[in-house]
Amino acid sequence: MNVLFFSSKVYDTEFFNQSNTRHKHTLNFLEVPLNRNTAVLAKGHEAVCIFVNDKANAEVLQLLAEQGVRLVALRCAGFNNVDLEAAQKLGIKVVRVPAYSPYSVAEHTLALILTLNRKTHRAYNRVKEGNFALNGLMGFDLHGKTVGLIGLGKIGLVTARILKGFGCRVLGYDVIKRDEFDEIGIEFTELPALYSESDIISLHCPLTPQTHHLINKESIASMKQGVMLINTSRGALIDTKAVIAALKTAHISYLGLDVYEEEADLFFEDLSDKVIQDDVFMRLLSFNNVLITGHQAFFTRNAMEGIASVTLQNISDFESGKMLANQIAN
Incomplete structure (x- = not known):
């Protein structure tokens, strides 16, 4: 799948590319956050991968759907930044990493x-x-x-x-x-x-x-x-x-x-x-x-490896039509 990462840093690129060797997705990384002004950048991608401070409200999700996005993959446990009701109406699945280290x-x-x-x-x-x-x-x-x-x-x-x-x-x-x-x-x-x-x-x-x-x-x-x-x-x-x-x-x-x-x-x-x-x-x-400290509690090599592995597996499961174990239900 073509996956666009928002709010990505050097370490995201490193760990996700490393873990992607067995999934073979096409990963593209942007430093900009997801919001109403940047959602159009997802054109040509079936999935977006977002982090804790990206905005996925109803307006942003509508824009993502118009670009052809069918999956929002959170590379974190929290999902308070996603309008789950809007996602459901638009037919966009939302998955997360419920547990890492x-x-x-x-x-x-x-x-x-x-x-x-x-x-x-x-x-x-x-x-x-x-x-x-x-x-x-x-x-x-x-x-x-x-x-x-x-x-x-x-x-x-x-x-x-x-x-x-x-x-x-x-x-x-x-x-x-x-x-x-x-x-x-x-x-x-x-x-x-x-x-x-x-x-x-x-x-x-x-x-x-x-x-x-x-x-x-x-x-x-x-x-x-x-x-x-x-x-x-x-x-x-x-x-x-x-x-x-x-x-x-x-x-x-x-x-x-x-x-x-x-x-x-x-x-x-x-x-x-x-x-x-x-x-x-x-x-x-x-x-x-x-x-x-600046939201660094999660930031260990063990946790980053786990986050990358689970996130990419969530995307692979969606691509192959498998049951999404980490889907967030509305």
């Missing part, structure tokens, strides 16, 4: 927790300048702390196992309770108890209308004073302005983000020679107890 995101979550706690990023800069003073670098033992995980899919469960290895008490909430939670030692609980008892809260749930701004003024008010909040899932799970207000009062004492609700205009690009116009984001960067 869960260790990549889980381990990055722990990296954020440990860095914020032990302030290794600040210590690194101090030592480079010849400053070996310890003032302001004190952390706490992770052992014995209570960590609340919201979302207990594959990534959440791997995160729980790692935290149990540190000697943490792990609380967990999900819409479905499974036997595996007890086997790992997760104390399944409702959100009010998780908020009030957790020293650290980490988000691992998808973005849906129900989870949009799950972390807001009201939920923050029920959290412990001095809580650590981590988000490696989807940016819009957090009401950023509410979090900034809580940082200013020290209700939230540590914030670790790999995602941001308005990241589409920022992440995955080198903006070092530009003035960033997002005042809310710049306010976040002004806090010394905030650590932000």
